[in-house]
Amino acid sequence: MNDMRQLREFRGELPELSGPALTEAERSFVTMLRQERPAPGRRTSRRPLLAAAGLATAAAGVAVAVLLSTGTTPGGAPTTTTGRTAPGSAPGSASAAAPTLRPVSVAEVLDLAAAAPGALTPAPGQFVVTESLVSDVAELGAGGRYLYRMKRTTWSSSDNSRPGAVRTEQLAPRPYPGEPVPADAPAGGTVEVRVLCPVKGGAARQDYAFNATLPTDAQGMLAYFARFPGGGADKNSYLWKAGTELAAAPMPQAQRAAVFQALKRIPGAQLVGDVTDAAGRPGTAVGYRDARDGSRRDLIFDPVTFAYLGSRTVTAGGAEVAASAQLSVTVAADAPAAALAPKQQACA
Numbered sequence: 001m002n003d004m005r006q007l008r009e010f011r012g013e014l015p016e017l018s019g020p021a022l023t024e025a026e027r028s029f030v031t032m033l034r035q036e037r038p039a040p041g042r043r044t045s046r047r048p049l050l051a052a053a054g055l056a057t058a059a060a061g062v063a064v065a066v067l068l069s070t071g072t073t074p075g076g077a078p079t080t081t082t083g084r085t086a087p088g089s090a091p092g093s094a095s096a097a098a099p100t101l102r103p104v105s106v107a108e109v110l111d112l113a114a115a116a117p118g119a120l121t122p123a124p125g126q127f128v129v130t131e132s133l134v135s136d137v138a139e140l141g142a143g144g145r146y147l148y149r150m151k152r153t154t155w156s157s158s159d160n161s162r163p164g165a166v167r168t169e170q171l172a173p174r175p176y177p178g179e180p181v182p183a184d185a186p187a188g189g190t191v192e193v194r195v196l197c198p199v200k201g202g203a204a205r206q207d208y209a210f211n212a213t214l215p216t217d218a219q220g221m222l223a224y225f226a227r228f229p230g231g232g233a234d235k236n237s238y239l240w241k242a243g244t245e246l247a248a249a250p251m252p253q254a255q256r257a258a259v260f261q262a263l264k265r266i267p268g269a270q271l272v273g274d275v276t277d278a279a280g281r282p283g284t285a286v287g288y289r290d291a292r293d294g295s296r297r298d299l300i301f302d303p304v305t306f307a308y309l310g311s312r313t314v315t316a317g318g319a320e321v322a323a324s325a326q327l328s329v330t331v332a333a334d335a336p337a338a339a340l341a342p343k344q345q346a347c348a
Helices: 003-012 019-035 047-054 060-067 106-115 218-225 235-247 253-263
Strands: 127-139 145-157 164-175 191-196 270-276 282-289 296-301 308-314 320-332
Touching (some): 106 253, 145 191, 218 235, 218 253, 235 253
Antiparallel strands (some): 127 145, 127 320
16 A cells, blocks of 8 residues: 555544634644654655554644645645655755645744743843844935845843943945845945943833843733733734744743743734745744735744744835844854944933
């Protein structure tokens, strides 16, 4: 009996599921498969996978059909295979194409992100050092617009008690989609180190000590999202934006998990799938499209560990116009010497 015949017979014995039960079954089955992944370089076959499926819940048959599909997303759009190449197969050959374990819903991606390890535990008085690549739209009035880019490193006081620093290195600009780079756009290469003063007041704080006081449950964190400055006609887009900003901030594991679980409760989020972040790394994204202008704000995660990689904003037409890629997050005892920016007042 070949694998596909065995799969069809297995599915034929199972009842059909739909709605929340189907989503939960798919998520449970994906989790089981991830736990059963072989070590890199270890030879395996599909038959044990099918045998394991027979021990899963009845809905696993539906999940198998989704997860073993080749070349399309659940919505039917083409995808890029990112699974491991079987030992002995040439990359790109037909025999090299192996089933890829892909998230099947926004909920699964955010569940995996919530469970991903890596939260820091800085001591009081230390600094959280975050290195990132950032791009956004720069306007020159009648002179046009372009996408500015910088490499940024911030030394943020873990308890908001000491002045920190932010180092920026301007990179070569890129054109705004469909437009040339203005002739007077900065060429890049400028490096500055400026003072980063402690933040005063409420939801504007995003230091580790403050974030450690935030709710550890999804509903409480969602209520905290609503306290962020700003807002607009599209309430869910506003909540999603607040959550994506918090996702990049330093905080204990319990609060980080609550951020992603809260995002899971926002209606209208969509599974974007395979993307590339601002640093050129492959990722898996989920996003929310703003009803006002059609733009979409994405959260990007490592496709294997589901650690947070960064975020991006794309236009209604799919062009990326803003992005942030988190390259590293570490802890330091001190921040470098820094100067005040023009018109910046000394830290209080």
